[in-house]
Amino acid sequence: MDATTLPSRLAETREDFLALDVRDRLQLLLEFSNELPALPARYADHPDLLERVEECQSPVYIFLEVDEGLVHLYATAPAESPTTRGFASILAQGLDGLTVDEVFAIPDDYPQSLGLGEAVSPLRVRGMTGMLARTKRQLRRRLAA
Amino acid sequence: MSAEFDSAAKFAEYAHPERLVTTQWLAEHLGQPGLVVVESDEDVLLYETGHIPGAVKIDWHTDLNDPVVRDYVDDEQFAALLGSKGISRDSTVVIYGDKNNWWAAYALWVFTLFGHEDVRLLDGGRDLWIAEGREITTDVPQVTPVEYPVVKRDDSAIRAFKDDVLAHFGNPLIDVRSPEEYNGERTTAPAYPEESALRAGHIPTAASVPWARAAAGDGTFKTRDELDAIYRTEVGLTDGDDVIAYCRIGERSSHTWFVLTHLLGFEKVRNYDGSWTEWGSAVRVPIVTGADRGEVPGR
Numbered sequence: 001m002d003a004t005t006l007p008s009r010l011a012e013t014r015e016d017f018l019a020l021d022v023r024d025r026l027q028l029l030l031e032f033s034n035e036l037p038a039l040p041a042r043y044a045d046h047p048d049l050l051e052r053v054e055e056c057q058s059p060v061y062i063f064l065e066v067d068e069g070l071v072h073l074y075a076t077a078p079a080e081s082p083t084t085r086g087f088a089s090i091l092a093q094g095l096d097g098l099t100v101d102e103v104f105a106i107p108d109d110y111p112q113s114l115g116l117g118e119a120v121s122p123l124r125v126r127g128m129t130g131m132l133a134r135t136k137r138q139l140r141r142r143l144a145a
Numbered sequence: 146m147s148a149e150f151d152s153a154a155k156f157a158e159y160a161h162p163e164r165l166v167t168t169q170w171l172a173e174h175l176g177q178p179g180l181v182v183v184e185s186d187e188d189v190l191l192y193e194t195g196h197i198p199g200a201v202k203i204d205w206h207t208d209l210n211d212p213v214v215r216d217y218v219d220d221e222q223f224a225a226l227l228g229s230k231g232i233s234r235d236s237t238v239v240i241y242g243d244k245n246n247w248w249a250a251y252a253l254w255v256f257t258l259f260g261h262e263d264v265r266l267l268d269g270g271r272d273l274w275i276a277e278g279r280e281i282t283t284d285v286p287q288v289t290p291v292e293y294p295v296v297k298r299d300d301s302a303i304r305a306f307k308d309d310v311l312a313h314f315g316n317p318l319i320d321v322r323s324p325e326e327y328n329g330e331r332t333t334a335p336a337y338p339e340e341s342a343l344r345a346g347h348i349p350t351a352a353s354v355p356w357a358r359a360a361a362g363d364g365t366f367k368t369r370d371e372l373d374a375i376y377r378t379e380v381g382l383t384d385g386d387d388v389i390a391y392c393r394i395g396e397r398s399s400h401t402w403f404v405l406t407h408l409l410g411f412e413k414v415r416n417y418d419g420s421w422t423e424w425g426s427a428v429r430v431p432i433v434t435g436a437d438r439g440e441v442p443g444r
Contacts, residue, residue, distance in 0.1 A: 030193050058188065080243065082190035120189045121206040 005105045010094035017114045025119045033086035035093070039063075039076045050076065051138060053131050058084040062131060064138045070097050073135060083120055087111070087128035091135065103139055108132065147263050148180045148237040156268075158369035160410025164403075165268045165366070166239055168277055175199055181232045184271065185242040185252040195281040197241070197274060201230045201288060205248050205396065209255045220295045223259050228293040234261070241267035241274065245360040247400055254399035254416060258298050266403065269365040276363070303402065305389045305415035307423055310348060311430070314441045317382055318351035319390040321401045322421065326393070327353040329434035332425055342425030346432040348391065349439040352380045356397040359404045372409055382411065391417035391424070 006014070017025050043049060043063055050061035058081030065072040073095045075088035095103055107113075111128035151170040156162035166174075174180055175198060182200040184192045192202040203209065208226055211218055218226065232238060238261065242249035246266055256264045267274070275281060300306075305313070325331050329346035347353070358375055361367050367375075376382050388411055390398040395418025402416045417424075424430055433439030 026190060026193065030190050033190065033194075079194070080191065081188055082194050083188050086190065118212075119207070123206065124189065 005107070006110070007094065007098055007102050007106065009096075010090075010106065010110060013090055013094055014110075014114055017116065022115075022119045025115060029086040029090075029116065029120070030082060032089040032093070033082040036075065036077070036085045036089035037092070039074055043074060051134060053127070053134055060084045060088055060127075060131070062088070062135060062138070064135060064142060066100065066139070066142055069099055071100060071103050071139065072096055075131075083124060084127060087131055090114075091128070091131055095135070100139060100143065104136060106132065106136075108136075147235065148174055148177060155368060159408040161407040163263075164265050164407040166265050167268055168274050168279060171197070171239060171241075171267055171274075172279055179235070180237045180239065181230065182267075183230070183232075183238055183240045183249075183252065185240055185248045186271070187243055187248050191243055191271075193283065195283055198280055198282045198284070199286050200241075201286060203230065203240075203252055205251050205255075209252060217255055217258060217298065220259070220297055223298070224293045224295045227261075229288070229290050231288040231291055232261075232293060233291050234294055234296075236263070238264045239267055240264065241270045243271050245272075245357055245364045245400070246270040247356075247396060250400040250403045251396040254303065254402055257303060258300060259296050260299060269363055272364045303406075303415055305391075305417040307417075307419050307427060307430070309415065310389055310391075310417055310424070313387070313389055314350060316387045316389070317380070318348055319380065319388060319398070319401060319405075320347045320351040320353050321356035321390055321392045321398045322347075322353075323355055324353060324436075326421065327351075328436055329432075332393075332421065342393075342422050344425045344432055346425075346434040347439075348424060349431050349433045349442050351391075352438060353436075354380060354401070356392065356400045359401065359408075366404065366408060369408065372404060376405065376409060382409075384411070385413075386411060387413045389415050389417050391420040393421045394418065395420050 017028060020028060050063045053060045053062060058077055060075060060077035063074045073092045075092050077085045077088055111125050111132060116125050150163045151166040153167050156165050182197055183203050184196050184200045185203050185205060189204050209217055240249040240252050249266055249270060253264050253266060320327050327347045332342040332345045359367055359372060388405060390401045392398040395416055398416050402414050405411045405414045431442040
């Protein structure tokens with residue numbers, strides 16, 4: 001993966017994870033999980049706008065907004081699913097305010113590069129890969145509309 | 146150094162009441178020497194958000210599975226894991242978890258492969274404990290490692306492999322997956338990620354009994370009478386039957402294995418952990434689609 005194409009926030013997140021040992025990576029993921037912002041009120045009443053991420057075991061929904069060319073990703077997942085919330089939070093924070101082109105340029109295997117395979121198992125990391133893929137797909141649909 | 150058994154009246158109806166404890170029993174026995182409480186969840190981080198005071202965590206994926214070969218940990222890995230959690234061979238282990246004890250039952254089944262004698266489930270699991278407003282904490286206990294002996298894993302009694310299933314036709318098979326998976330409409334539970342089974346359907350003659358039917362609304366196990374009505378009356382299991390249960394990777398079926406073995410007293414029940422992710426991708430094994438069980442395949 002070419003580090004130069006990775007938006008700075010996502011690159012920092014990766015550096016932070018890789019600097020930790022496996023046990024502490026779980027703690028950092030938990031911190032991300034706790035930081036997942038609540039859905040803005042304007043979407044809370046519109047569950048129809050949210051797309052379910054089928055690749056995740058837990059019920060997680062994402063919604064993308066493009067405002068003056070900048071992308072904002074919102075996600076919601078239950079408190080009983082902290083791992084999924086953590087994945088969503090990494091992407092929501094990492095994508096926030098990026099341009100459309102920057103989002104498309106995020107490598108699809110970014111989730112695999114965080115060193116979480118050993119900490120949470122590769123199977124679970126697939127959930128975040130699905131989330132990123134659906135984000136890009138939503139963005140493509142949005143632009144085509 | 147085994148803890149006393151829970152004498153709850155509901156449990157007395159089960160074949161092996163000593164395999165369950167109530168939340169009340171656990172609250173009264175927390176901290177007792179010789180008792181180790183283990184949380185085992187689907188979500189690897191759930192324990193970190195709060196757990197029963199003193200409980201240690203064992204993760205089905207990162208702790209109980211071998212990281213390379215599709216198999217459980219070996220004798221030495223298991224001994225090292227349990228020792229590091231402060232579990233001795235004679236400890237009473239009470240396991241609880243999320244989702245009706247789905248993954249807790251899986252952990253209990255793996256403990257049983259290694260012959261750990263006194264291992265029990267918390268009836269109702271994590272959700273009931275929390276629903277009752279009982280204490281949880283994010284404090285991780287300071288565990289003093291102990292010596293757990295290296296014990297040979299015995300796969301013969303409660304674990305079935307693909308060849309065992311092929312040789313089993315004519316005996317009862319229980320498919321504990323969702324109806325959609327059984328019928329062949331999909332290869333994973335609704336809302337669960339695809340896990341690469343190439344074909345969909347069920348093993349011929351398998352009865353469909355989704356695992357969660359054994360759980361009541363509050364996540365506790367149904368009563369003896371209710372469970373007999375499902376597995377004996379409806380499915381037709383009778384004492385002495387040789388039963389194999391399967392699901393997708395062997396986790397949901399270890400819950401059913403627990404019900405059949407410890408609650409209903411069937412003495413020969415095996416869990417086919419290869420389950421649909423193996424059978425649905427294996428070459429030239431028989432598969433039936435639709436709601437009918439199908440016939441015993443010709444040999």
